[in-house]
Amino acid sequence: MTLSDASPRTHDALEVLHRVFGYDSFRGEQQQIIEHVAGGGDALVLMPTGGGKSLCYQIPALVRGGTGVVVSPLIALMQDQVDALTALGVRAGFLNSTQGFDERRTVEQLFLAGELDLLYLAPERLRTEGTQRLLDQGEVSLFAIDEAHCVAQWGHDFRPDYLALSMLHERWPKVPRIALTATATPATHAEISSRLGLGEARHFVASFDRPNIQYRIAAKNNPQKQLLELIRSEHEGDAGVVYCLSRASVEKTAAFLVEQGIDAVAYHAGMDAAARAANQSRFLREDGIVVVATIAFGMGIDKPDVRFVAHLDLPKSVEGYYQETGRAGRDGEPATAWLAYGLQDVVQQRKLIEGSEGDEAHRRSQSAHLDAMLALCETVECRRVRLLAYFGQESGPCGNCDTCLTPAESWDGTVAAQKLLSAVWRLARERRQKFGAGQIIDILQGKKTAKVIQFDHDQLSVFGVGADLGTAEWRGVVRQLLALGLLAVEGEYGTLVLTEASGEVLGGRRSVPLRKEKAPAQPRKESGARSGSGKAGRVPVDLPSGAVPVFEALRAWRAATAREQGVPAYVVFHDATLREIATRLPGSVEELSTVNGVGEAKLAKYGEGILEALADTRAAAAATAPAAPADPPPHEEEPPPVPEDLDPPWDDWE
Known part of the structure; x- marks a missing residue:
């Protein structure tokens, strides 16, 4: 060689x-x-x-x-x-x-x-x-x-x-x-x-910070509907990736979105190879497609205009979460990383680790990864600070994540934790029984359900001691105790059991500050207007209003060109390049060559097409512009003087 x-x-x-x-x-x-x-x-x-x-x-x-x-x-x-x-x-x-x-x-x-x-x-x-x-x-x-x-x-x-x-x-x-x-x-x-x-x-x-991505983690409550609300309120017509843990969830979620009028496709390793390739191709080559997938999808995806990545299930690790959310906003434009997270996610992931193949060292490694992910979900601090710290990098509060936009509150959950841990202990000690979170919460709230009566759980001394908290609040307590390692799950049915650390809480030697459940964070406020609905998607926030129709015309030209050549639209030009062209309105090949992203080959291949598209846009604008008012007829009298106490109109232009 x-x-x-x-x-x-x-x-x-x-x-x-x-x-x-x-x-x-x-x-x-x-x-x-x-x-x-x-x-x-x-x-x-x-x-x-x-x-x-x-x-x-x-x-x-x-x-x-x-x-x-x-x-x-x-x-x-x-x-x-x-x-x-x-x-x-x-x-x-x-x-x-x-x-x-x-x-x-x-x-x-x-x-x-x-x-x-x-x-x-x-x-x-x-x-x-x-x-x-x-x-x-x-x-x-x-x-x-x-x-x-x-x-x-x-x-x-x-x-x-x-x-x-x-x-x-x-x-x-x-x-x-x-x-x-x-x-x-x-x-x-x-x-x-x-x-x-x-x-x-x-x-x-380099710094792992992606400041254009807004990280948000929401309490899981009918995640499909929560996802639909996210898309309709913030990302109508945008390209996005939705991650689900199982193939069945992928299929159901994709079908649900299609039923709701969202242009969505599924992707997972169990699909026919041709169908999987076709769906990936649509996502890469068309605008505004939402792909619902397992983590089999995404590595190496170069699509720059993915505006959101949503997780309907808890990722297994911070590394996985970071890499998956990083597929949003590669073009530097604002993007959303949204995760729906609940108690069942924690139980499910713990069960997967317990039943996973590999030796004890492997399971400990998986548990450590999950613990870090849970800490990110439960933090009351800036999520970006926590995320970057995981990769060994320091930062200050970002002001662009849910915990910054709507700061989380904490409360002293020591007594609540003692009640819940005591219920688990009494079931195991007095009845030799183990149950999941639902039954234990019913006991604490004093609910005489059929199952509570069947097992005489209304006779326990802890029955009804937790009536002061609602079901969602108790589920939050369980979830956070699992995240803190003060509670564990075991077995096929995810029953709750105590850990070595539980005794410190029950014995009053450890306090338990908990994160208060809160309302969802407000979505990012966009300063740019949306150009209608459907495939148009969001207008970039830094695009002048007068350049919006030019930008959309260039996107239409790009889409047609990409289809003709059988390549993804971003292979022709990225949105950032079209945005600069729409703003600067170059009138010649020489002027076009000074735009970022226009190299020699693309100038030779697409230069004339871009200039023609710009000319067509100008012609269309001129054809639809209102006619100029006719000159007023001559008048023999002098026009009345402008009153001196009126402000000139240009004072308001600033």
Whole structure:
């Protein structure tokens, strides 16, 4: 294998950034990362979704001689990644099991001829001896390992084939490697470094803050209707992702949304592969589609205009939650991360851990992940502060999460906790019985239900001692005691049992401050007007009102162009680029070339179409504009003087 003899310079990278991608400057640490890798150095990059990770390996691959090899875990998305690069004039291809022999052979020949800038491979294919021999015969400029958190031993997206990627440095020691991920705790960071042999690499850790995302966690109460209210009140016509724990929930929720007039599709691993691919394609290529999915969906999704991510079930870990919510608002526009969370979520997740495969260490790891997720749900502090702290980063209150917008109240729940724990203890001690939360709450509230009477639970000394709290309040107490480890669930039916720490509360040695249940947070107030309903969606908040019809006309042109070419709309242009065009109204190809996101290839391919769309918009506006008033007839008399005590109208314009 040969390596490029070129010595990359900063202006080379900047020239590529402007010529190919249409931007004039780098963001954050992009420039330092690109210079380091382009110069032959190894790098481990931790950067949030939407932070511009792809450029960190794409530009070095274009600056250095040879082909950049990208290890990507998702075959289904390679085509869209290649489409996006091809639209920019980049020579990109992929090798995976979806291709026939002739198609694979063509890509291999292009690689061997040095006619590919970037080649995408799944880790499974890279492990084959045939692929390794192919790479030996060509010129590789770098290896990029995307979604590098997959190497984590207990990672939520664990892929065993990633563990073999340490061989890259052994087989090709002179080729620089860059591993990238959008989520990693300090422990996961260390594990990625160890498993990929990147201990000597330069590590870049950007802020994980996504200030455009509003984090909200609501008490679960008919979650499907809560979701519908979220969509109709805040995200009508917007693209969104809804996560459910089970495949059955996915199917039911998607059907419910469709019945309510929402353009929704389902996605889970149990679906027919063709149907799953078709639904993913619709989500990526059409505007305003809502996909309801299990966590099998989403990793590597590049769609920039996802306006909301909703969870109808509790995520298993903060890492999973962060990565899933990070699929919203990749374009930097306001987005919502909404989670419905209730007692049954806690019981369900505890049961899943108890019945999971793996050794005791694995179950302890899962429990630790769940505990951190529960702490995020129950916090009275800023959710963003808690979220970033989990990843080892400090921040101040954000002012844009539900606990900041409607601060949570706490109350002394020690007595309530003692009552509930006492009921659990008495059932176990006096009756040798275990029950779930519903029966215990009925006992505390003094309800003589059929089940209470059947088991003579109205004879217990704790019967009716909790009548001062409502059912929702008691369920909140149970949920928080489970989150605090003062109560546990066991068995198939999720019965409540005491823990070692329960005795501290029952003995009066530990107080129990609890989070008071509160009304839902107010949705984000948008300063921009909505342009009707349906597929139009939300008008970006920073778009002048006069530019709104131009922006919508450009979106319509983009949609038609994308359909004609069979690519996602964002491959043509991102909303941010259309927004700038609608605001600046360039009148020539030269003016259009100065817009961010308009590189040489897109200017040549779409420039005339954009200018024609702008001209059509101006013509339509002129045709519908009211006629100018006719000149008044001549009058022989002088007009009356303007009274001196009237304010001139322009004083109100400020």
